[in-house]
Amino acid sequence: MTGxxxxxxxxxxxxxxxxxxxxxxxxxxxxxxxxxxxxxxxPCLDTFDAEAALKKLIKxxxxxxxxxxxxxxxxxxxxxxxxxxxxxxx
Numbered sequence: 338m339t340g341x342x343x344x345x346x347x348x349x350x351x352x353x354x355x356x357x358x359x360x361x362x363x364x365x366x367x368x369x370x371x372x373x374x375x376x377x378x379x380p381c382l383d384t385f386d387a388e389a390a391l392k393k394l395i396k397x398x399x400x401x402x403x404x405x406x407x408x409x410x411x412x413x414x415x416x417x418x419x420x421x422x423x424x425x426x427x
Contacts, residue, residue: 347374351381359389 351374357363358371375382404412 348378348381351375351378352384355385355388358385359392 351358351371354363354367354371358368361368363371375385
């Protein structure tokens with residue numbers, strides 16, 4: 338997906354950071370770079386707009402619901418006790 342004057346690499350870079358951008362998890366320089374790309378690349382802007390709308394819809398549909406404390410505790414226990422990281426050398 339490339340817009341006018343944009344390279345595939347620019348699009349790939351923007352799309353790969355889509356959720357970090359939408360969640361405001363990037364630094365201001367990175368956010369500015371993505372905003373500039375979106376201003377010049379309509380296909381990426383369409384993708385970002387669709388994902389932002391979906392995220393907003395999900396948030397609206399799930400607002401106000403909180404998992405019961407016992408469920409949250411069970412999930413937390415499973416995540417903290419069974420999560421392992423394996424590093425393999427090639």
